Amino acid sequence: MKPAEILFWLFFLSFFTSSTLFSQELLINHVNVITMQDDKVLEDHSIYVKDGIIMEIVPEEAISVAGIRTLDGRGMYIFPGLAEFHAHLPNPEQFGPEFQEEVLWMYLANGVLRIRSMLGHESHLTLKERVEKGEIPGPRMFISGPSLNGNSVTSPDAGRQMVRDQKNAGYDHLKLHPWLDTPKFLAIADEAKKVGIYYGGHVSQDVGLVTSLTNGYRSVEHIDGYLEAMVTDKSKLDPTKSGPFNMLAVGEVAMSLLPGLIEMTLENKAYIAPTMTLFERYFGFQPAYELRQQPEMFYLPGQLVTQWFTTKSQLEGSGVLAEEKVKPYLEFRQKLFLELHKSGVPMIMSSDSPQVFNVPGFSIHREIESMSQAGMSNYEILKTGSVNCAEYFEQGGEWGVLKPGAAAEFVMVQKNPLENLETLKRPQAIMIGGKFMQRDEFMLELNLIRQKYIRQ
Structure with missing residues (x-):
C-alpha cells in the first residue's frame, strides 16, 4: 500500500468506528476534486457535506468548520460517480428479492450511483422507495414501466391507456420495444407528451428512426434505427436473413445519409444510449465459453450464467x-458512435445490465473501455455518466456535478480518472444518500454474494 493510501485509511479509522457512516455532516480535506463543470481538477481542496447536500468546496486553507467529523483525503480524487442508464433490474420471481438487492450492491461497488432501469416491474417502484428512505443501500433510480411493444399494445387506444396507467403508477419513463406499427407508436407518443413522461427505446422497423425522432423520442437505445435509416433498399432488412439488429446488412449502408440523420437528432434533442459492450459481448465473436469464465460471472446465480451461455x-x-x-x-x-458524439449528440452511459455476459456494475467499466477505444476522451466519457444523465431528466446541476447546492454523491479513487480510466474499477469510497461507505464494505458484500453462488 502506498503512503498516501496508508495515511487515508489511518485518518478514516481514527474518526469512523463503523464501516458505514450515517453522518449529517462530513468534511473531507486535502482531496482533489473533479467537479465535472469543466475538465479541470481542483487540487488540495476541502468539501463540506451536510444532510446529503454539498455546502462548500474551497481551497484547503479557506474552510473552517468546528465540531464535525473530518476525513483526510490526501492524494485521492473525487468525482460525481457513474450512471448506468440502460439497466434491467431483475424481478423477484426470477431469483428472489435478495438478488435484486445484490444487484444494487454490485452497482455501488463499481461506483455506479444512478441507474435508469429500462424494463419495469411493480417491485422496482418499491425498491426505489426503500433506497430513497435509506432502508437498503443502492443507487438512486429512475424506473421505466413494463414494455410497450407490438404484442403488449393491442391498439392505439390501448397504448394510450398503458401510458396513463404507467404515469399514474409512478414510473419515470416509458420503454418502447420493437414491432410497434406507426398508428400505435403515434398514439403512445402523443399521450406521453400529454401526461408528461419521457419515452424512448428501440426503433420499430415499421415506425423508423425519422418518425421516432420527430415525435419526441428522448433516447435511442443501442443506437438503434440508424443503420436501417441508411439502407435505401429496404428489402435488405429481412430479419430472417440480416441477423440480429440487421447487422449483416451493414454493407448496404449509405454513410452519405448520416449527416442528415445527425442534424435531425440534434434538432429533436434526442440522446443516445449506445450500449457498445452489449454488442461486443452478446453479439460479438468472442466465444461464449471464454465470457462464461470471466471473474464477474461468479457474482451471479449459476442458472443465469448458464442461460446466457x-x-x-x-x-x-x-x-x-x-x-x-x-x-x-x-x-x-x-x-457511428464517434460521428454522433463529435457532432454534439449527447450520449448517456449505458451497458444494458444484467444482460447476456454484462454483469451489473462491472459492465459499465467494459462500456467505458469501448467508448475510449472508439475515440472518446476521458472527460467526455465521465460526462456521459454524470452531467448528461442529469440533463436527460432536466435535473442538470442537481446531481452529476460537484458544486454547492448539488447532491452529495461522489466516488473516491486513487488516481486522476481524467488521465487513468483504470482507477474507476477500484472505488475507495462512495458517498450517496448521506452515507459514506468505504471499500472494505463493498468487498465484504461482494464476497458474500460470491460465496452464495460458488460453483460446486
Missing part, C-alpha cells in the same frame, strides 16, 4: 456470430 452458443451454432460477419458491424458501430 446457452443463448449466445445458439447464435454461434447458427454461424451468425462468425468473426468475418460480425467484425464489420462492430467497426461500423464504433464509427
Whole structure:
C-alpha cells in the first residue's frame, strides 16, 4: 500500500468506528476534486457535506468548520460517480428479492450511483422507495414501466391507456420495444407528451428512426434505427436473413445519409444510449465459453450464467456470430458512435445490465473501455455518466456535478480518472444518500454474494 493510501485509511479509522457512516455532516480535506463543470481538477481542496447536500468546496486553507467529523483525503480524487442508464433490474420471481438487492450492491461497488432501469416491474417502484428512505443501500433510480411493444399494445387506444396507467403508477419513463406499427407508436407518443413522461427505446422497423425522432423520442437505445435509416433498399432488412439488429446488412449502408440523420437528432434533442459492450459481448465473436469464465460471472446465480451461455452458443451454432460477419458491424458501430458524439449528440452511459455476459456494475467499466477505444476522451466519457444523465431528466446541476447546492454523491479513487480510466474499477469510497461507505464494505458484500453462488 502506498503512503498516501496508508495515511487515508489511518485518518478514516481514527474518526469512523463503523464501516458505514450515517453522518449529517462530513468534511473531507486535502482531496482533489473533479467537479465535472469543466475538465479541470481542483487540487488540495476541502468539501463540506451536510444532510446529503454539498455546502462548500474551497481551497484547503479557506474552510473552517468546528465540531464535525473530518476525513483526510490526501492524494485521492473525487468525482460525481457513474450512471448506468440502460439497466434491467431483475424481478423477484426470477431469483428472489435478495438478488435484486445484490444487484444494487454490485452497482455501488463499481461506483455506479444512478441507474435508469429500462424494463419495469411493480417491485422496482418499491425498491426505489426503500433506497430513497435509506432502508437498503443502492443507487438512486429512475424506473421505466413494463414494455410497450407490438404484442403488449393491442391498439392505439390501448397504448394510450398503458401510458396513463404507467404515469399514474409512478414510473419515470416509458420503454418502447420493437414491432410497434406507426398508428400505435403515434398514439403512445402523443399521450406521453400529454401526461408528461419521457419515452424512448428501440426503433420499430415499421415506425423508423425519422418518425421516432420527430415525435419526441428522448433516447435511442443501442443506437438503434440508424443503420436501417441508411439502407435505401429496404428489402435488405429481412430479419430472417440480416441477423440480429440487421447487422449483416451493414454493407448496404449509405454513410452519405448520416449527416442528415445527425442534424435531425440534434434538432429533436434526442440522446443516445449506445450500449457498445452489449454488442461486443452478446453479439460479438468472442466465444461464449471464454465470457462464461470471466471473474464477474461468479457474482451471479449459476442458472443465469448458464442461460446466457446457452443463448449466445445458439447464435454461434447458427454461424451468425462468425468473426468475418460480425467484425464489420462492430467497426461500423464504433464509427457511428464517434460521428454522433463529435457532432454534439449527447450520449448517456449505458451497458444494458444484467444482460447476456454484462454483469451489473462491472459492465459499465467494459462500456467505458469501448467508448475510449472508439475515440472518446476521458472527460467526455465521465460526462456521459454524470452531467448528461442529469440533463436527460432536466435535473442538470442537481446531481452529476460537484458544486454547492448539488447532491452529495461522489466516488473516491486513487488516481486522476481524467488521465487513468483504470482507477474507476477500484472505488475507495462512495458517498450517496448521506452515507459514506468505504471499500472494505463493498468487498465484504461482494464476497458474500460470491460465496452464495460458488460453483460446486
